[in-house]
Amino acid sequence: MSFMVANYVSANYGWLKAPDGCTAQVTLKPGKNQDGYMTNEDILSQLKVVAALVKEIYPDNNHYFIYDNATTHLKRPDGSLSVRCTPKEESTVFGVDISKRDSEGSIIPGEKQQMAMHGASFNGEPQPLYFPPDDGIGMGKFKGMERILAEQGIETTGLKAECKKFKCTPPQRDCCMQRILYNEPDFQNVESNLEILARSLGVQVIFLPKYHCELNFIEQCWGYAKRLYRLNPESSREDVLEKNTLEALDAVPLVSMRR
Numbered sequence: 001m002s003f004m005v006a007n008y009v010s011a012n013y014g015w016l017k018a019p020d021g022c023t024a025q026v027t028l029k030p031g032k033n034q035d036g037y038m039t040n041e042d043i044l045s046q047l048k049v050v051a052a053l054v055k056e057i058y059p060d061n062n063h064y065f066i067y068d069n070a071t072t073h074l075k076r077p078d079g080s081l082s083v084r085c086t087p088k089e090e091s092t093v094f095g096v097d098i099s100k101r102d103s104e105g106s107i108i109p110g111e112k113q114q115m116a117m118h119g120a121s122f123n124g125e126p127q128p129l130y131f132p133p134d135d136g137i138g139m140g141k142f143k144g145m146e147r148i149l150a151e152q153g154i155e156t157t158g159l160k161a162e163c164k165k166f167k168c169t170p171p172q173r174d175c176c177m178q179r180i181l182y183n184e185p186d187f188q189n190v191e192s193n194l195e196i197l198a199r200s201l202g203v204q205v206i207f208l209p210k211y212h213c214e215l216n217f218i219e220q221c222w223g224y225a226k227r228l229y230r231l232n233p234e235s236s237r238e239d240v241l242e243k244n245t246l247e248a249l250d251a252v253p254l255v256s257m258r259r
């Protein structure tokens with residue numbers, strides 16, 4: 001049995017909690033036959049709750065939410081620009097893979113469908129990545145990287161499409177077509193769903209550098225709570241597991257958080 005708690009904490013105020021006891025805490029029993037896993041959509045829903053709460057409790061502050069640099073946090077809108085597997089030449093089928101959904105809008109696990117990319121620009125003007133469709137409907141052919149770069153005046157003769165597994169040797173920036181596209185401002189500046197939502201809610205999101213979750217002091221809070229948790233007698237009962245977990249979290253002293 002696993003038990004997961006997702007919550008917000010600040011070194012000024014401790015765990016986020018309204019005077020009436022309301023919190024943005026989410027608990028989950030992760031696993032295939034349990035509650036599933038925390039998705040980007042869950043994280044967005046939680047941010048909506050937390051933004052409303054902080055604005056109510058601390059109306060005079062500016063609010064910044066710090067997140068680890070994790071894939072679930074960084075998810076971009078479907079169809080965002082991406083160089084993953086972009087073909088060099090014209091291609092009828094090229095789009096980005098997105099999750100397939102059923103008629104009720106729920107994700108079908110493991111199934112993918114293709115969606116055309118959007119949002120490309122060059123010199124401040126939109127740059128279409130697809131030819132107009134022959135029949136006037138649907139999605140036309142993908143232009144291919146060669147042509148997209150040629151339209152920008154970039155010479156690609158003799159250049160390969162992609163360095164092996166896109167592991168280019170730094171500081172090379174023009175070793176392959178994918179690397180050149182990857183470094184262009186329209187590909188670089190795609191905002192994550194979290195950033196887009198945060199802006200609409202009047203708060204801000206900061207992502208920690210990759211592989212440095214230890215900079216996120218919530219990790220130390222979890223660590224402290226886990227130590228307290230292990231001081232309890234062992235139990236195989238789920239309700240005891242939950243109660244002990246939540247009590248251990250509640251017991252992390254503010255002074256330890258500040259340290």
Ligand SMILES: [Zn+2]
Nearest residue numbers: 163168175176
């Ligand atoms: Zn390369």
